[in-house]
Each structure stands twice: as structure tokens, then as C-alpha cells.
Amino acid sequence: MFSIGKINLEILQKNAYNLRWATVPDGVIPLTAADPDYPCAPEIAEAIIKYSKDRYFSYGPAEGHGFFKESMARFFYEKRQVPATAAMVLPVDSAAFGIDIVCRAFLEKGDEAIVFDPVDFLFRYAIEKNGATAIACPINIDPTICFDVNVFNTLVTPKTKMICLCNPLNPIGKVFTKSELEAIGEFAVEHNLMILSDEIWSDITFKPFDFVSIASLDLKIRERTIIVTGFSKSHGLAGLRIGVVAAFDSKQYQRIFDASFHDSTIHGSNVLSQVAATAALNQSEYWLAAFLEHLHSVRFLTVNGLNAIKGFSCHSPQGCYLAFVNIHETGLDSATLHKQLYEVGNVAVVPGLTKWFGKGAEGYIRISFATSHEIMAEALERINNTVNLLL
Numbered sequence: 001m002f003s004i005g006k007i008n009l010e011i012l013q014k015n016a017y018n019l020r021w022a023t024v025p026d027g028v029i030p031l032t033a034a035d036p037d038y039p040c041a042p043e044i045a046e047a048i049i050k051y052s053k054d055r056y057f058s059y060g061p062a063e064g065h066g067f068f069k070e071s072m073a074r075f076f077y078e079k080r081q082v083p084a085t086a087a088m089v090l091p092v093d094s095a096a097f098g099i100d101i102v103c104r105a106f107l108e109k110g111d112e113a114i115v116f117d118p119v120d121f122l123f124r125y126a127i128e129k130n131g132a133t134a135i136a137c138p139i140n141i142d143p144t145i146c147f148d149v150n151v152f153n154t155l156v157t158p159k160t161k162m163i164c165l166c167n168p169l170n171p172i173g174k175v176f177t178k179s180e181l182e183a184i185g186e187f188a189v190e191h192n193l194m195i196l197s198d199e200i201w202s203d204i205t206f207k208p209f210d211f212v213s214i215a216s217l218d219l220k221i222r223e224r225t226i227i228v229t230g231f232s233k234s235h236g237l238a239g240l241r242i243g244v245v246a247a248f249d250s251k252q253y254q255r256i257f258d259a260s261f262h263d264s265t266i267h268g269s270n271v272l273s274q275v276a277a278t279a280a281l282n283q284s285e286y287w288l289a290a291f292l293e294h295l296h297s298v299r300f301l302t303v304n305g306l307n308a309i310k311g312f313s314c315h316s317p318q319g320c321y322l323a324f325v326n327i328h329e330t331g332l333d334s335a336t337l338h339k340q341l342y343e344v345g346n347v348a349v350v351p352g353l354t355k356w357f358g359k360g361a362e363g364y365i366r367i368s369f370a371t372s373h374e375i376m377a378e379a380l381e382r383i384n385n386t387v388n389l390l391l
């Protein structure tokens with residue numbers, strides 16, 4: 001399922017946008033947006049075809065289809081030890097939009113929300129778009145270093161309303177331990193803060209690291225937590241724009257529903273995407289297991305290859321198919337190295353710019369390794385050759 005032969009570059013070059021194959025010149029390998037090079041599980045496509053055969057694409061329920069909400073609640077209960085109810089699971093058109101809805105529902109102008117730095121840009125984007133301020137909380141790039149919750153004490157003010165948790169943490173690949181999550185959760189309880197837990201990467205963890213949802217810890221923490229998750233990373237469904245927001249308090253759920261614009265039909269989750277995500281949950285567990293096994297070995301190749309390059313060093317990610325590479329020793333900034341790798345090496349990476357990950361990412365580049373051994377080996381050779389030319 002995950003050999004080089006299963007990657008169809010011709011289709012990717014037509015279909016894969018967002019800094020990926022369709023947006024780069026022929027010959028460039030895009031290790032950019034985290035989106036697998038492999039096609040999704042066949043059961044997902046078959047479910048879409050089956051639904052489509054009836055040729056009815058009527059409006060779906062504003063709160064989402066029961067079959068998907070129930071599958072999602074079961075997933076939370078069985079796979080995450082989180083007692084979610086279908087009634088408080090809202091299908092939305094992507095995890096990105098889910099984050100935006102939660103910020104719209106719970107933040108006002110003048111409010112502050114704590115975000116890790118570095119972290120994917122979506123939190124900061126949604127916080128600021130909704131008139132609040134993102135407060136950066138530095139976190140060690142080494143995922144094995146325990147997060148010290150005391151840092152929050154230096155950041156919290158009477159205006160702080162929310163802690164944004166990305167677990168596993170894109171881009172550093174940290175999987176938070178139960179005790180780190182307990183400390184974060186207890187801090188939130190003590191300071192009466194909401195927790196926005198982005199768990200889109202929760203299926204992508206590497207043994208011995210296991211994902212724990214902060215909402216599984218205890219009721220006091222859960223009732224102030226909103227989970228956002230999606231299917232772009234784990235099942236390759238980015239273009240279907242499907243995600244979920246789960247609440248554990250009916251008043252909070254109502255605020256989220258109101259902020260979603262679903263009632264007016266201005267927004268709403270695509271019916272085919274809900275069908276696809278249901279098949280992802282219920283019929284493609286075997287596919288995800290094989291994908292993880294494949295990623296495990298590509299991670300090994302990627303991290304070893306990167307650490308062998310002059311001036312590069314990176315930790316092995318505990319989760320996420322991302323390598324976050326320290327390039328300080330090259331003496332180049334991330335924008336310059338990105339440009340050289342693109343123009344000379346024919347490899348696209350994500351530079352550690354503030355706009356992508358926060359200030360803490362400067363001096364780093366991010367590489368997605370959800371591809372084949374062969375493509376990754378070729379990319380590593382090109383990166384190595386380019387760096388040797390530069391240094």
C-alpha cells in the first residue's frame with residue numbers, strides 16, 4: 001500500500017495545492033504542507049461513490065449527519081477514552097475552520113489566548129482574526145524535554161481566556177505526556193481558562209509515544225475543553241475539508257453551533273465529506289495502521305539523513321510526520337536556505353518564518369516526510385548536495 005508505485009505523481013501534479021505538487025515547477029519535490037503523497041483508503045472512495053449513485057445531494061442537517069456524529073462519538077469513547085456525545089459533536093468544513101469557530105465563540109476583542117511557540121499558524125491566525133491577542137509561550141524544540149507549566153504564570157493576565165494546545169505539536173512533533181497534560185489542565189482550572197485542544201495529529205504517533213487527550217483526564221478539565229480534529233493528516237482527506245468540533249457542555253456547544261453559521265447555511269459540512277470521514281473512522285483502520293508503519297521507517301531515514309547533513313540537526317519526532325531541522329550551524333537564515341534549496345536543489349521545504357510557526361521557529365526548516373523512501377532519499381541527497389555547495 002505504501003510503496004513508491006502507489007504514488008501517482010501525475011495526479012498529484014494536477015490535484016495537490018497548498019504549496020504541494022501542483023504549485024511547484026516540474027522536478028521540484030515539495031516536502032511542504034503536511035499532506036500524504038499516497039491515495040486514501042479505497043473504502044473511502046467507495047463510500048462516496050455509493051452515496052453518489054442515488055444522485056441526491058440534498059441539504060444535510062445543520063448540526064451534521066447522525067451517522068457521522070455517532071461514529072465520531074464512538075471514536076472518542078473507544079479510541080481516546082473521551083466520553084463525547086454525538087449531540088455535542090459538530091462536523092465542520094475542516095479543522096482550520098473548527099479552530100476559527102471556537103475562537104469566534106469564546107474570544108472577544110481585548111481577550112488573550114496562550115499559544116505555544118513554535119506552533120502551526122492557525123491558532124494565531126484565528127485568535128487575531130477574532131480580535132483577540134495571541135500570547136506566545138516558548139516551548140523547547142526537543143520533544144523529550146518536559147514542558148514546565150510554570151511558564152504560564154509569567155504569561156497569564158486577567159485578560160487570558162484560553163490555552164491553545166496542539167497535541168501532537170506541529171512542527172516539533174512533541175506528544176504531550178499525561179503528567180504534562182494534567183499540569184496544563186489544572187492550570188486552566190485554577191485560572192478559569194478554556195482549553196482548545198487541536199488533536200488533528202493524534203493518530204500519527206510513533207511507539208513508544210502514545211497520544212493522551214486532555215479531555216480524557218477528568219471532568220473538571222474536560223468541561224472547559226473543546227476538541228478540534230480532522231482527517232487531513234491521518235487519512236489524506238485535506239481537499240474534502242472535513243473536521244469536527246467536540247464540546248462537553250451543552251451551553252458551550254450551543255455557542256459553537258451559533259458561531260458556525262450552519263443554521264443559516266452560510267457554512268456547513270459537505271455531505272460527501274461526512275460520508276468519507278465516516279468510512280475513514282469505521283472502515284480504514286487497517287490502512288491507518290499500515291500508513292503508520294510506513295511512516296515509522298521513513299522517519300528513521302529522514303531523521304538520520306538530515307542529521308548527516310553539514311550544519312543540520314533534528315530530533316526524532318514523537319508524533320506528526322514532520323522533521324523540524326535546526327539550521328543555525330549553517331549560518332543561513334531559514335528564508336535564504338529555503339530559497340537556495342528551492343532554486344538550486346529542487347526541493348521545497350517550509351522555512352521557519354514567524355508567519356508560519358511564531359518567532360521561536362527562526363533558524364529552523366520544516367520537512368514533511370509523508371512520502372516514499374525513494375522520494376525522501378532523493379530529496380535528502382539534493383538537500384545535502386545543495387548545502388555542500390553553500391557551505
Ligand SMILES: Cc1ncc(COP(=O)(O)O)c(C=O)c1O
Nearest residue numbers: 094095096120170200230232243
Ligand atoms: C495542527 C494543525 N491543525 C489544523 C490543521 C488544518 O487541518 P485541516 O486541513 O482539517 O483544516 C493543520 C494542517 O496542517 C495542522 O497541522
